[in-house]
Amino acid sequence: MSQQTVTSVVGKARLNGFHVGVLVMCSLLMIVDGYDMVSYGTVISHLMDEWNMDPVTAGTLGSAALVGMLVGGMFIAPLADTHGRRPLMITCVTVASAASLACAFATGPVQLGALRLVVGAALGALVPNFIALTGELAPQRSKALFVTLVSCFYSVGGIAAAVFAIYVEPLWTWRGVFYIAGAPLLLVPVLLRHLPESPEYLAVNGDRERLLAVLRRVDPTGDHGGVVADERPAAGKVRLSQLFTGGNALNNVLIWVFFAMCMLLSYGLNTWLPKLMQTAGYPLGSALWNLVVLNLGGMIGAVAGGWLADRWTYRGTLVLYFVLASVSLVGLAFDPNAVVLNLLLFVAGAATIGVLAIIHAFAVEYYPAHVRSTGVGWAAGVGRIGAIGGPTLGGALLAMELPFQQNFIAVAVPGAIGAVAVALVAGKRFRTAPRSEPVAGVTSRRGSEETRKV
Template sequence: MSETPISRRSAAISAIACTAVVFDGFDLQALSYTLPKLVAEWNISSVQAGWLASYTFIGLFVGAVLLGAASDRWGRKRMLAVGVVIFALCMGTAGFADSYWQFAALRFCAGIGMGGVLPGAITIVSEYMPAARRGRVVAVCGGCFTFGFVVAAVLAMFIVPDHGWRAMFHLSYLALAVALLIALFVPETPQYLAARGRYDAAVATVRKVFPSMREAVESSKPADFFAVNDSEAEQGRYRSLWGPRYLRATVLISLLYLFLQFVVYALNFWMVTLLVNRGLSLATSYGYAIEQALAATLGGFIIGWFLDRLDRRVVLAAAFAAGGVCLVLFGLTSSVAALYVLNALAGALIIGGQNTVHILVMDAYGIEARATGLGWALGIGRLGALLGPLIGGYLLALDLPFPMYFVVFAVPAVLASATALALRSVRARQPRPQEAIAAAGV
């Protein structure tokens, strides 16, 4: 059963969820690529610009924690659609803002919606795909997030110089079409339905999405087929993350996400501005951003392939450590060719590793707490993501030498590497009976 093939319907469901993630990445990164124009129009300082990112990440923290937990309580599909609607409306409307504070308030609200998209989408994709392919599947879903960065950078090159920053934000209204697709065509995962005792709906979903499983589900009692322990179905609460079963994993995963997202978002937010300050044109700086995002997407796929074959914690630790070295060298080199190579490597190793790190959460928590655990991890990560751009803004105000920014950004990458290695001390969670359906790929 673990070799159950991916069905057309499950592939379509995953494609819709991944499209939502592309918009999520686009909307998050659009601010970075429009920031120079926005700063010039409103004459705001680098510290105020850093706070714009921080307001966004505060919203992302709230959204990841609240909507992540809500996904375990009220359903993955429902909360994913809600998250997309919130960020589409708020981001699109931010393009009409007349002042710094109007824009900041809308970015905060949009962040709440964006924060709920990634935990919902990754949980849906993971639960609709075979467990043996989960590393690669999570890499694809995470890669869609950084592919959204690429889309944002390419569109910014054509839109921002001639049409200003506002048009970029109006494009977010298009995500409402994805929310409609989720509402109409994405069924709730059978694992979630069975865990809530809704066996009839879970069986109906299996029949519809996985035709090859019809005989198996029809010849078994639903309770036996899904093997759900109802006493555990109600444990999808944040307090369960801090119980004996998950405590050590929760602490280490929280630290990992905190360090990792600090460096990822400090890098993403300030890269274009740092390169412009160094003398590069805006268009050339966009080129570096596009290269980095493309490398991150490809790097995530490659890392995901290794994650399904080697010790996942060692693979990610090696990637983060090597990425930190690349950042230091990027700040020190003056060779254009070396800048491009190191920029691509840093993107592939650090941001690409971030695209796949969610598999550690999928491994650590049971079905009853999976979205809650991922929402918590992403929420804690958003605190790091908040601090990265904010501290970067203060560093810019100090007018430090160019290499120092990248030395600072490299430190949390090395700490993320050490934390990933520390996760080897956590005993791998043994699958519980209710996860039989997940192992079967349904």
């Protein structure tokens, strides 16, 4: 019997209930992320009135969670490479939900900002790891679709935040939005019982018993007694410098650029769209429904992007989405009628939020297992610089009291920058040196494919 690698077993497995279970759990975690990140945008008008905040202060407060995500993505997410995805994910969702619930009891901007910083740090570590876990357990033919399907549930969380705000705020004020944010604590017992560990992590760390248990669930009909680990570099601490060796430096920088542009667009719009629409003369309830349309577009755009990336290339799909983002946002500057307005918002959501899903799928495919949490974590973390800039830029634009049209033209520029960065990324996968030492407890073999078109 010929030996199989861990990746080949997972990649060739037929879809079963185990895959669906992982997909559901990771999708629920993405809903948590979407709800927590969009919730501030739904309450910002109330907070500005109640706490007498100017737009710049409100924008800075909105960036607090995104600063936390920067820290979480860059410094906490990589801990999964040495301690495992499962314990880190369970810890992070617990901390994020508890801190979000505590936001309901904040009495001023300083308290709320500190709590949002904690929420962001937990989510910044959580997101790249459940995205990576999804990709590591998905069959190869559906990998991009799996990752983007999970990612599209960010928009479900955003829609939930907007809808709850419309109906809950009149009853419980803005604090009710954060009461609901504590509900994911009920998900923790489910994760403790059913969430699997990454098979690639188990293989790298020589935990053969747990590895075989996971592989039997991935492929119940196979004989995995002779499975071998995929080749990886020599064991040791994963360092940031590894992302820049072997001719990878330029691609890493470009990936960071389009992560930043994508997040600037996505988080900027989700934070300030209701307020921007209010300044254009729309009532708050109508402005919040605009946020629902934006995130509905994001959900559809993410699924469509995953389907397209599986059949085309990540690079072509990303360029298309960035261009659509810029065109639709410029279109909003021409004061369209209600039908065209909602159509453009739908397309803008599909492109700006949808591209957020695709770039994560791109990163999961680009970085190999031994640096995946570090690579995806740092890409998402540096991307948070753009995310931090989104709410801050929106606040600055509102403070300048520019015409409604100029605001949307200004936020269309990052889409053009992102399209150029994607177009410049080379079409090959992360370059890594082979290793000859065996993995403890699991035999090692060189993979048959050094690079893959992305």
